[in-house]
Amino acid sequence: MNDALDVTLRLLVVFVVFLAFPLIVGQTEHKVMAHMQGRLGPMYAGGFHGWAQLVADGVKFAQKEDVVPADADRRIFQLAPAVALLPYLLVLLAIPVGPGEGAVGQVVDAGVFFVLAVMGVGVLGSLMAGWSSANKFSLLGGLRTAAQLLAYELPMLLTAASVAMAAGTVSLVGILDAFEWWWLPWQIVGAVVFFVAGLAELQRPPFDMPVADSEIIFGAYTEYTGLRFALFLLAEYAGIVVLCGLTTVLFLGGWHGPWGADGLGWVWTLLKAAVLAFVVIWLRVTYPRLREDQLQKLSWTLLVPLSLAQIALTGIVKVVIA
């Protein structure tokens, strides 16, 4: 019975993290973005510097009417937000936070593959939403989503493969166990490529072509209202959490830090992920949106060659060491 309790507890913790962290990232985005633009951001909700703004938003979304367009494909339209959101929950399950068995939801043997595979499924939600809305803008958004996924999945996979080569395992925990500090300069190109490709896969600015509001309203999510729309937004922020955690684990050494290795490893993981989340927001504030052709060009002419070069470098260093 102890096992069942253990599993329940882990699932519960992961679920709470899944609900809380995206909100924290969202609130940080509100404030950081505001200050980077010389504004204050939300100041009222909750009293102290608007800390409860997203809670208030959630309450507002819950009150709104759930509208399904008359011509829409009803069931798929209603199913899409769940398909978009659930994969990130599953991915979160496999990301190790600290050393040892206790700090990961579920140890997955082929962790890297699991994580990338399931993250790719999330995009299906956007495609379903885009198609089933019976709206031209939604359809265009869905198309752009698909094109973007096809372009950026490849560099992401290749750079993840580079790390797996370096560590000699595809298990996330195994990669962290094998981590040495000098992997940082060794895999830096891969890290950047992975992070950028991840941003593109999450459709975060400056890669937010699929939801470009000045061109196609809000892409695949145009017709959504209320709670379903909120779920899509939550999926985006959960995606940020997952991407930052994953980059931390794969490239930045997760729980390894200059000091406090024993017991405080999880602090390092959270700290690194938080810094990465800040960078995500920072990039969003700084850069304008890429055009669709620029987006494709960046992936195929820059990121893919770079990731291939990174794999070659990894291979050479690996052979030399051996």
Add this chain to the structure above:
Amino acid sequence: MTLAAASHGFLSPTGVEIAFLLVGLVTFGAAVVTVTTRQLVHAALWLVVALGGLAVEYLLLTAEFIAWVQVLIYVGAVVVLILFGLMLTRAPIGRSPEADSANRWAALTVAVASAAALVWVVVDAFRTTWIDLDGPAAGSTAVTGASLFQNWVLPFEALSVLLLAALVGAIVLSRKARPARAGEASPGGASPSGASRSGTSQTGGAR
């Protein structure tokens, strides 16, 4: 692996076996709906269910690596590609009466024949081999990798040459259209290059 119809009775199935059977039924049902539904996009989405069910079956057979690769490539890339193609050309909401194929009986015959052949081969090869769930996983990444690169290197490399050929073919196809297009200078040029891109990504993902 023990040849043991004696130690494993068929009449007292374990939980894993029941799950395997149920998931198999779901997968089969989804596959049937995929080819019988009149709604094009629904067919693609039912394909996702079928492929996902297959991945779960792999998992239950302790082939974890194969399962995730199945999800990564088939659900993550191939179905997205199919949906992309459908949405790019035509994806009406509702039924498409012309989606019926005239040679469905021929297709059914071929499908049943190939399924029978596969089932026969698999049954003949494994008979009553059982996977020991308590021991080290027989299909873990390490085991798969070792057997792939020790026993099956030649087929693996041959396959990669095949994929390379597909890659080159895609590039050649997209290049060919160029001189013809130079005269008309139409915006239609986007689609051939798009096709080549998706082709490369698919092969890249498969590798």
Add this chain to the structure above:
Amino acid sequence: MAPVPGSGLAKGLAVTLRTMTKKTVTEQYPDAQPELPPRTRGVIGLFEENCTVCMLCARECPDWCIYIDSHKETVPAATPGGRDRSRNVLDRFAIDFALCMYCGICIEVCPFDALFWSPEFEYAETDIRDLTHERDKLREWMWTVPAPPALDPGAEEPKELAAARKAADKLAAQQQPQEQETDGPGQEDRT
């Protein structure tokens, strides 16, 4: 020399980061009153005593947001045998601030200085019909109008003052001989 590739990107990041460390420019309005320039054009105030109901403002208003009602009163002749004068009396002066576009033309055209810009701006209403403000409200705003700026030293006297002074001087000049006539002996006594 060609710029280092990516230097533009880095510059952009630096700009946003620098902005984040600086003080924000947000005015927290309901909590803190904004510091507006004294001549801010917030709302239009009416100085009723100066209004002659000439209707120029209402006619020049581009979106017809000024309502004026008046009637005529007869003022009896001041001197016996003189003609009775008629005078316009203002009954209603209202500005519909839902229509007003704050062009200030009414203030410009008013020949008798009855309309003024007031810096008052907190007059939002929850019903659009309540935005038609009547003369009492317009008069209230009149008291928030800042005094006109002082003249430069050595400047010409304002015309109103000059006219008033002239009238006063004239009156004084008229009264002086009369006083001299009546008080003549007394003056002599004093001297």
